[in-house]
Amino acid sequence: MEVWFTEDQTKDLRISVRVKEVLFSGQSPFQKVAVYDTVEFGRLLALDNIIQTNIRDEYVYHEMLTHVGLNTHPNPKKVLLIGGGDGGSVREIVKHDNVEKVVHVEIDQMVIDVAKKFFPELSVGFNDPRVEILVDDGVKHVKENKNTYDVIMVDSPDPIGPAVGLYGDDFYRNVHEALREDGLLVAQTESPHFNRDLIARVHATLKNIFPLVRMFWAVVPTYPGGAWTFTLASKKYDPLAVDMDKFPALKTKWYSPEIHRSAFVLPPYFQELVTG
Template sequence: MESKLALWVKEQQTDNLALSCRVSKVLHREKTPFQDMAVVDTLQYGRMLVLDNIIQTTVGDEFVYHEMITHVALNTHPSPKRVLVIGGGDGGAVREIVKHTSIEKVVHCEIDGAVIEVAKKYLPEISCALDNPKVEIIIDDGIKHVRENKKTYDVIVVDSPDPIGPAEGLFSAGFYEDLAAALKDDGIFVAQTESPFINRDLIPRLYRDIAGIFPITRLFLANVPTYPGGLWSFTMGSKKYDPLGVDREKIPELKTRYYSPAIHQACFVLPPFVQELLK
């Protein structure tokens, strides 16, 4: 008999908005020292990682986010060798970064080792590069790691949770100063910067803070259906190279499903309601 039981994961995105996904199976539940973690199979988007009731990633749409948080910045730098990922315990950003042949080392600094373990066990298609010999995993606070490393990285990717509670520090001007110091003289950082529909106070503040530190600051967009609002922003701070100056013909061919040389240019074209936020 077909089960009539309907289990749902519900992310309360704002006081007045929620996204629910029907669950076919609960694979893992754990209270880590940092957060409440679950891995579930959803019928719409496949396997999903949830932390503190916030959807972190799903097998169905993760490629958009992980390709865009990495390739736009990596292809702006002429030869990225040392890359730091802060957060992103699922390993999706690391998987994309090691596709670049110039890469010598990826340091992956995630605060919660339990997220990495669970990703390795239940999300193999996302975590598959975490065992790559070029990857060094450090279980530590990314804020502390950038403070302790100066002029070390070509590119830093901030794959952070939403700016709630302890993650707030990953969205502060002081942290952006530390990122600038941890980058080499021609370094670039990129961070996920939330939804232009929902985080309309946060995005202008971050953009101003980053533009006060980096000579080149650019915001770009992609569609991530399981994140609040569906339209997602990323902000890049660069010391020397402009992502808009990249010669499309010279972008290396990568096996991707969302990012492409045309998307590299198109993602910086902002609708007026987003441009308005950056004035």
């Protein structure tokens, strides 16, 4: 008998992957957490039946969320990561030697525990002595920590359930206040094909708060539509004005200095989402 995992990516679109084995299934106080060993993508993490990451394509998302901002800021000593309990973003952040402290705020302890057990390739960064893991609400954390961080990254699930607050206007204002005077934010901002209204709203909100806002994108095969957007909001530094010759040598599979620049080249359709 064949076993398949199916995600309803929209009310009219589904993606299915054939499953070799269900490795874990549990219910946390916040969401359903499941790990599947799939034929096409290897081990796959799903939250509330929505694909979060998998062994085959995870590097695209995690490298783009982290390295673009860390290479834009000239001296990112203290970094806040909200969400991303799988550990992939932490793994990429600690590749930067100039980062002295990583505060990782994840609301769901079960996600962290599952990552440590089933995704050692992603969660390896948890062992870095610069990393402090706080099981807490990221919305509350930024509100309580003003003028603290050089870079804040939001590695959030889709805007449903416990992640809804990570897309709100008040949250972004609190992020601005939690950043130091030259700090910047990088957040994943969903699919340009299926989350058009959300992208337009988030971009407009950030432009009212930060002097510089730029959207960039990459291709993540298991996310709805493949194309996936990220948004950088900065108090001072422009990701297109950095000296790419000074980028640190990083071991990556997707990100590079050339990708850094080209990711901000938006197809006209994407550009319309952020210009109206």
